[in-house]
Amino acid sequence: MDEVSAERPGAATAAPVPGGGDGGAGGADDGQVIRTRALTKRYRGGQLAVDGLDLAVPAGSVFGFLGPNGSGKTTTIRMLMGLIEPTSGTAHVLDRPMPRSARTVLPQVGALIEGPALYGFLSGRDNLLRQDAADPTADPRTRRARVAAALDRVGLTAASGKKARAYSLGMKQRLGLAAALLRPRRLLVLDEPTNGLDPQGMREIRSLVRELALDGTTVFLSSHLLDEIEQVCTHAAVMAHGRLITQGAVAELAAGARGRLVVTTPDTADAARVLKEQGIGDLAVTDGRVTGEPPAADLAEVNAALVTAGVRVRGFGVERASLEDAFVALTGEGFDVAG
Structure with missing residues (x-):
């Protein structure tokens, strides 16, 4: 003011x-x-x-x-x-x-x-x-x-x-x-x-x-x-x-919104490649993590594909959707989420 x-x-x-x-x-x-x-x-x-x-x-x-x-x-x-x-x-x-x-x-x-x-x-x-x-x-x-x-x-x-x-x-x-x-x-x-x-x-x-x-x-x-x-x-x-x-x-x-698949691994590039081959979209790679849309396939099969490809999986699962995920799903847009 x-x-x-x-x-x-x-x-x-x-x-x-x-x-x-x-x-x-x-x-x-x-x-x-x-x-x-x-x-x-x-x-x-x-x-x-x-x-x-x-x-x-x-x-x-x-x-x-x-x-x-x-x-x-x-x-x-x-x-x-x-x-x-x-x-x-x-x-x-x-x-x-x-x-x-x-x-x-x-x-x-x-x-x-x-x-x-x-x-x-x-x-x-x-x-x-x-x-x-x-x-x-x-x-x-x-x-x-x-x-x-x-x-x-x-x-x-x-x-x-x-x-x-x-x-x-x-x-x-x-x-x-x-x-x-x-x-x-x-x-x-x-x-x-x-x-x-x-x-x-x-x-x-x-x-x-x-x-x-x-x-x-x-x-x-x-x-x-x-x-x-x-x-x-x-x-x-x-x-x-x-x-x-x-x-x-x-x-x-x-x-009401879908969560995110999260794979924790030191082999992020290989993990992203395997996940893409498994049909998982919207992939994002950060330091030690690869995230993407939850797969249509059985999670165990996706995890097995990662292990078979030699990816060292230290964490694997689907994170609960946040309010941000719900907003983006509903509107197709985002905004300031700092807090």
Whole structure:
């Protein structure tokens, strides 16, 4: 985030939007905290950002919303949070229609969307104190204790007195998460929450997400990092070019893709030749490993062919398919899988 946007709170949603209403939305329909039907957003000029999205997010899940940058993830989240109107279709959050029920729903939702909006001239602690004070349901007598607990939870206690304009991007992300966690929430919506974090910070955020899920909070996490989704999420949906490709339990999505044959050997060139003769395609050779598509033939026969050819086989088998394998199989394309 640049310094100008950091000085203009409201440029992005960094914390729950307080509102009226009783805040007591009933249980989500069929155990779903988010559901959409044919949700569509078309911008002026005809750009179709989201095309007929049918999404179902189970209560208590850590739900990964996965897709390359520009696939429609942030636009979908902005519609779910009532920040923009859909062109057509419906969206329900906590069993209430959005954006019509925003004043009832949003006090129960913590959100970090498109990066936190901060007062750069205030310290991290004072930013949270001001955000908490804007919530009419927050007890002022326990405000400082809530802020201290939120800062501690995201690892910012030591830097809480520093001006927000001096924070790194990763620290701003942490402060935005702290703002979303000032009060217990039924739903936490995070748009690229590990953006700008170093590997240690990414691990800490993943651990925090798991803790929140164990506490009963449903976490809806958007990311373009396949590895991140696979490590922390129980369920996922895959978006591409504004359309939903698939959704379901992460284990089931990965199980729908074929794994990879892996041969560990010092004789990689000979192994690749034999595997090609056995009709195995998509071969890749790395240091000490040859991988390829799982063979149609019996694995024992393929292994025997390697041994007969004098290949020293130190490891042989089919690795379980990953979420990356499932995505490539479904879309025919890949994207950033670093995590």
